[in-house]
Amino acid sequence: MPYVNIRITDQATADQKAELIAGVTNLLKDVLGKNPATTVVVIEEFSTDNWGIGGESVTARRKRDTQR
Structure with missing residues (x-):
């Protein structure tokens, strides 16, 4: 039974999540x-405040990048 965990920082729409689930399931097939029928796909969404890259939160990185 395959188990796939997708972790994202942005909120995805219900349609986008459905597309991810179907796409990953079909890819494994x-x-x-x-x-x-036995493939499990879980999508976890994180606040950008709770996800860091290179020593800073994604929120801070995005804010910095938009100020350029």
Whole structure:
């Protein structure tokens, strides 16, 4: 039973999440021959305040990048 955990910082719409779930499920079926009926896909959403890259939060990075 494949288990895929997708972690993102931005809020995705319900349609986008459905597309991710279907796409990952189909990819596992096509590439590895996995049964879609037993494939589990979990999407976790994090606040950009709770995700850091290079010693700073994603919120701070985005704020800095938009000020350039």
